[in-house]
Amino acid sequence: MNHAGGPFADTLAEARQILRLGTPAIFAQLAYFSMRVVDTVMAGQLGPEPLAAIALGSSLWMPLAVMGMGVLLPVSPSVAQAVGAERIADCGHYLRQGLWLSQVVALVLALAFAASPQILALFGVDPALIPLSSQFLMSLSWGLPARMAFVVLRGFTEGTGHTRPILWISIVGTLANIGLNELLMYGHWGFPALGAVGCGYATAIVDVLMALLLGLWISWHPDLARYTPWSRWEWPQWKPIVHFLAVGLPISVSLLMEVSCFGAAGLLLGRLGPTVVAGHQIAMNLASLTFMVPLGLSIAISVRVAQFVGGHEFDRARRTGQTGAMLCGGIMLLAALAFWLVPHLFVGCYTSDEEVLRLGSQLLVLAALFQFFDGLQVAATGALRGLKQTRGTMVVNTIAYWGLGLPLGAWLGLHLKWGAPGFWLAFSVAIGFAAALLNWQFHQYFVRRPVVSPPSAPAAPLPS
Numbered sequence: 001m002n003h004a005g006g007p008f009a010d011t012l013a014e015a016r017q018i019l020r021l022g023t024p025a026i027f028a029q030l031a032y033f034s035m036r037v038v039d040t041v042m043a044g045q046l047g048p049e050p051l052a053a054i055a056l057g058s059s060l061w062m063p064l065a066v067m068g069m070g071v072l073l074p075v076s077p078s079v080a081q082a083v084g085a086e087r088i089a090d091c092g093h094y095l096r097q098g099l100w101l102s103q104v105v106a107l108v109l110a111l112a113f114a115a116s117p118q119i120l121a122l123f124g125v126d127p128a129l130i131p132l133s134s135q136f137l138m139s140l141s142w143g144l145p146a147r148m149a150f151v152v153l154r155g156f157t158e159g160t161g162h163t164r165p166i167l168w169i170s171i172v173g174t175l176a177n178i179g180l181n182e183l184l185m186y187g188h189w190g191f192p193a194l195g196a197v198g199c200g201y202a203t204a205i206v207d208v209l210m211a212l213l214l215g216l217w218i219s220w221h222p223d224l225a226r227y228t229p230w231s232r233w234e235w236p237q238w239k240p241i242v243h244f245l246a247v248g249l250p251i252s253v254s255l256l257m258e259v260s261c262f263g264a265a266g267l268l269l270g271r272l273g274p275t276v277v278a279g280h281q282i283a284m285n286l287a288s289l290t291f292m293v294p295l296g297l298s299i300a301i302s303v304r305v306a307q308f309v310g311g312h313e314f315d316r317a318r319r320t321g322q323t324g325a326m327l328c329g330g331i332m333l334l335a336a337l338a339f340w341l342v343p344h345l346f347v348g349c350y351t352s353d354e355e356v357l358r359l360g361s362q363l364l365v366l367a368a369l370f371q372f373f374d375g376l377q378v379a380a381t382g383a384l385r386g387l388k389q390t391r392g393t394m395v396v397n398t399i400a401y402w403g404l405g406l407p408l409g410a411w412l413g414l415h416l417k418w419g420a421p422g423f424w425l426a427f428s429v430a431i432g433f434a435a436a437l438l439n440w441q442f443h444q445y446f447v448r449r450p451v452v453s454p455p456s457a458p459a460a461p462l463p464s
Helices: 007-044 048-072 075-084 088-114 116-122 130-141 144-159 164-187 196-220 222-227 238-272 274-310 314-341 343-347 354-386 391-415 420-445
Strands: none
Touching (some): 007 164, 007 196, 048 088, 048 130, 075 088, 075 354, 088 144, 144 274, 274 343, 314 343
């Protein structure tokens, strides 16, 4: 490769590598997102009670499941750093130990969901909805061992630079989810109509299917044989598991802080009536949709940074993080422009109610304010994860979302009576604060690090 272009050419080459590795991950995230949309749309055909039960169950499921998955996310940077350091045998070792940990996490989550009637009662949920919501959660829980195992299997494949199979398996899972919902929610071809509980069983079956498909793909793919994924049996070993916990528990707390902040904001807005809740939910859904793009790219950023750090190529790792931030920020600027110019076009896809359309469009314009910062913060989070620097992220997210965002939102939205716009302005402040500090943390990591590779070193290609 000709490097006459200097740093700009290297940055452009790195951007191409991030896009090449990250594009399948983007579409995989969109496929996951579409599963939740499909469940909501299909549950809506059953009536208000099943829909409410699924919504309530999901409000408990999401933060706990996200915490569980956060514990297992260190598998990906651990494998990627081992690849970069050419410690090939360690890759399979991390996979096997991660699978042991995944089953412990699944057991802990299953016990938590078994107590869902008491947890929902503590939050003051309508007693009439608690039984069905709890049954929905218990049906979902059957898929927990497979779902947690899938997180580890995915971390192994992404850490070795293979993201495309996740895309195809996610598409298969999405299609299977639709078919199984038809069979188990509505009752076709002799299957009983189980309603909301059937939705939970359908998701659990999809979890098992996706884990099996990815496990088989890892066994089949010739390029992965050299990483010895299934070369031997291993009992749990404390050293790697404790390391995963040390890196993963801060990730869990970080994710919980973010997810629970937006969930709490939604609950607080519930005081202001159904129109406000509906407008907020539509705008949040659209903002979450655009977030899938930088989130997918952050996976590629994490893998690239981890592999370069594993090979002690710190300058290239730094360039990857900086390029990823520019890429994610630039893409989210385009989303911001779209939200700013034609908010009615997007909100109109969800509702024809004039009041909801007006408020949703107003909130979407406010969402445009933080799109750029959202891209920067998720890029920095991925880069820091590649460095296995997760405690600082935990502290920043805790302060940003619960120390700043939610209190400010409650003050603006409820005390000053700005309503939902007050909360969304607070979101912009919180996300901007997090983006600034996380990118500063990434920069500080390299301040005293040696420069091993020259700035003109080419971006190493990864398999897709």
